[in-house]
Amino acid sequence: MIPQIMDALRNLGLTERNIWKNHHDLYLSIRKFYRIHGVTQYSPEIMAEYTCMIEKKFKDGNITRNRYRTLLKAADRMSEFYTTGKLQWACRFRGSKFKLNEYFEELLELFLSTTSYHANTKGDVTWAVRKYLAFLETMGHSNLANISITDVQAFLIYCSRHLKGGSLSNVRGYLKSFHSYLQKTGQLLLDCEKILSQPIVRETKIFPYITCDEISTILNQIDRSTNIGKRDFAIITLAMYTGLRAVDIVNLKLGDIDWKTGEIHVIQQKTQQTLTLPLTHDVGDAIKDYIICSRPNSKSEYVFLRTNAPYQKLSNGVSIANIFNDYQRKAGIIRKPFDGKGFHSIRRAVGRNMAVAEIPVTTISQVLGHGNIESAKQYISLDSIHLKECALDFHGIEVGNGVLPE
Structure with missing residues (x-):
């Protein structure tokens, strides 16, 4: 063989x-x-x-x-x-550090088989429920027979010590779905609805956007005389003009580009909704230059491919993030952990620039393909130009001894 x-x-x-x-x-x-x-x-x-x-x-x-x-x-x-009878070029799945006994392992598989989560969400759900079941084992439970509200509460408290509000809220939601499944199938009579419905405050962060000067500096680091340079320039230019997520750029197919009408049609992985965007002159030129001059000879239907064999699409959005990070280092842009200046900051810059241009939030939401208009409101917080107009001055307020009156 x-x-x-x-x-x-x-x-x-x-x-x-x-x-x-x-x-x-x-x-x-x-x-x-x-x-x-x-x-x-x-x-x-x-x-x-x-x-x-x-x-x-x-x-x-x-x-x-x-x-x-x-x-x-x-x-x-x-x-x-x-x-x-064939090979697929894929990374090895490393498995989970949360090992379960046979009963809990089968229980988890049965639960997942009844769900219809997106692949990314399903991975998060699997992690959360597996973590929960592993915790129950450490508490001396080998099955569901003696599970109590105290056990569920102890797990949430345990998670609160190392998870932030947003992650903790997600874990609670996944557990709620899991316990709902257990009740419906008669495997657990314990009612956890109340404890798993308690609201958890999510921390709201305003991540920065990447500036036009920074983008320009990054693009200047790309050697467009090379095959990899033409590809990377096309990827970053596409993101800069459309705000597409990295995963949607990875999944962009040759057939998604309508050269006659000058449009790009994609089905967003996050929302599963169709998004139609204009194919601007700069984006079209960058993509054409890559496809005609540098794209490997491959039967793959995807636009952006690996530069080394096997010539197939980039594995995921992280691949693009890593490419972008490399050019940031070459440009001398110093990064810090969780500084929000990664590839996704280009998307925030697109949203922010539209907000500065006084484009309605509804339009911003449509252009960026948001499933909920609330997602677009974050870009208003990045519009420091118009936010200054909302600030109140101290006219009419007398200051005595350097202290404002109450």
Whole structure:
């Protein structure tokens, strides 16, 4: 099966040098393990033993973290090829640190099977409920038989010590859905509606926007004579003129651009709503330059692709955020953790600039594809020019001894 996997890697666009340097020895390690056990055909049981062996070597300090990850990734791909007959270039799922017993694990899977959350939200729900069930286990519960309100309350108090208001509110909401499911299915008669309906104050932060000068400095760092430079320039220019989220830029398809009408049509991942935006001259030129001159020869339907084989779309919005961060460093823009100056700050800048231009909040909300008009009101807080007009002066208020009268 290893020769077939090598062919599959070639079909993904990897060069012979890349395969020999970065992949060949990984599969030789697997083949050696199989031979030691006297097995010549793929076996899920043997592969599980191999994975355990690799994990033990890493824990004992016999292999590096990078070697550990690449060996596991090779094992995953071999299992995937055995099951599906093909390879998908994807990152290995690392799993959760919250390990559950068999009963709680099955309970979680049954609950998730009844939900219709978006993939991103489903991941958050899974994390929250898994964290809750793991907490119950630490409290001595192996099932739901003796769960009490006190246990639920203790978990919320525990979470409040390390989660901020917004995250705590989300966890409470996910637990409410989980307990509602338990009651409807008759698995738990305990009524937690009251405690899980208590409002939690969310901290409202006004994150900064990136300035026009900063954007200009960043764009000047891009070498547009290179393939990667043309791609990155097109990505940042697209965000600068449209305010599109990183994940929607990643998922932008060739067919989403209507060159005849000069429009971009996308289905937003966050809201699942269709958004139509004008294809401005600058954006159109940047994208055309990339597609015609620098985009890899690929059958992929997505606009922005990796510059190295396999030539497929960027993995997610984090990829674009990392690209943007690299150019910020080159531009000498100093970042601090949670400073709000990442790629999403371009979207805030677009909203803020529209607010300064006195464009109605309803229009701002439509352009940025908000599901709720309230989301657009944050940009008013960034409009310092017009906010100054709302400030009151001290005319008519006498100041005595440096203290304002009450």
